[in-house]
Amino acid sequence: MKKYGFGVDVGGTTCKIGFFENSGNMLDKWEIKTNTENHGASILDDIVASLESKLADAGISKDEVEGVGIGVPGPVKNDSVVCECVNLGWGTFDVAETLSEKIGLPVKVGNDANVAALGEMWKGGGQGCQNGVMVTLGTGVGGGIIINGSIVGGVHGAGGEIGHMKVSETETETCGCGKRGCLEQYASATGIVRLTKQRLAADDAKTSLRSLPEVTAKDVFDAAKAGDAVAQELVEEVGRILGGALGSIAVVIDPEMFVIGGGVSRAGQILLDAVQKYFKERVFKSCQETKFVLASLGNDAGMYGCAKMIFNA
Structure with a gap:
């Protein structure tokens, strides 16, 4: 059964967002500004707004979405807890739990270099x-x-x-x-x-x-x-x-x-x-x-x- 998912690569300047089928086919990609003001307080809200807008435009319900994966420039424990991201202004907190509560979908978090490695092994040079x-x-x-x-x-x-x-x-x-x-x-x-x-x-x-x-x-x-x-x-x-x-x-x-x-x-x-x-x-x-x-x-x-x-x- 075809399902969907989001891949969000958060950088210090922009968030790169991809909308995928579970086959690995990327349907669309875009960027939003990473707002690091006030210790990055609005970053997750901005991501939620962008993802929900995409689903509305595509006419896809959240029941058809497996979840959101997010990569961040810092250490991550247990696919969930970010251990300080200096470039974003974030301290240590559970990004997966916080974002999941905001968007109502499962969330997994990874270090940006680690998720890039996973991507290359899945659909890139190491496919x-x-x-x-x-x-x-x-x-x-x-x-x-x-x-x-x-x-x-x-x-x-x-x-x-x-x-x-x-x-x-x-x-x-x-x-x-x-x-x-x-x-x-x-x-x-x-x-x-x-x-x-x-x-x-x-x-x-x-x-x-x-x-x-x-x-x-x-x-x-x-x-x-x-x-x-x-x-x-x-x-x-x-x-x-x-x-x-x-x-x-x-x-x-x-x-x-x-x-x-x-x-x-x-x-x-x-x-x-x-x-x-x-x-x-x-x-x-x-x-x-x-x-x-x-x-x-x-x-x-x-x-x-x-x-x-x-x-x-």
């Missing part, structure tokens, strides 16, 4: 995979772990926070989390730029990167593809650090695949090749053939994952 890890390489490094088709959120809602794995004992600069030597400091877009600046300051080796007014991670990969030796060294370094970190994850959970997403993933095969090279050097023999694929849903991944939480229930 059909029941045991996988998504790595999001953007301004920071995010992650999501899916085991037997479900999110591993952890006791404290911190499951999948792979960006804060310690990968260096000698780092002197501080990560955004307050620690030193986190994966995010090397494999994120900002981390790659940081490594590049350090490399350019180390000597006067000839490289096209020196002629750029402001180097980006994309510039590094583009230069490496064009044969720039310094850029190729940097890509190797990122591959060594990220491949090693994913190797450590693999010997713990033995995933079927890693799905690599985020802005840095647009580098494509050159990134996958560098990561796989060092991953294979690091891991136990049984994990050697773990697959690496690129994410394919882009900014829609979170909406798909949120909907999947509801359809999994």
Whole structure:
């Protein structure tokens, strides 16, 4: 029987909302502003108004809707309790219970990176995979772990926070989390730029990167593809650090695949090749053939994952 569900990916600027059939077909998507004034007090009410408007326009009753899945930028416990979302102004409270009371539908809540992982395993780059890890390489490094088709959120809602794995004992600069030597400091877009600046300051080796007014991670990969030796060294370094970190994850959970997403993933095969090279050097023999694929849903991944939480229930 055809049923429906909503996937709501709440960000600091906008809420991305998808309306789905339980087959996974997205019928419509739209955005509303995330009003963070007064500690985000109106965010849930704004979401309810938007969802109810959509149902009225579509002529669909709530009896035909399985529920609402919602992704948030912060730790989540038990598909329900949000443990502080600084970007939204929220403290710790039961989002699922509160939203369910407001809209009269079942609600499940997940961390934004985790629900994106679930979406990619359902309808994206990892489609059909029941045991996988998504790595999001953007301004920071995010992650999501899916085991037997479900999110591993952890006791404290911190499951999948792979960006804060310690990968260096000698780092002197501080990560955004307050620690030193986190994966995010090397494999994120900002981390790659940081490594590049350090490399350019180390000597006067000839490289096209020196002629750029402001180097980006994309510039590094583009230069490496064009044969720039310094850029190729940097890509190797990122591959060594990220491949090693994913190797450590693999010997713990033995995933079927890693799905690599985020802005840095647009580098494509050159990134996958560098990561796989060092991953294979690091891991136990049984994990050697773990697959690496690129994410394919882009900014829609979170909406798909949120909907999947509801359809999994």
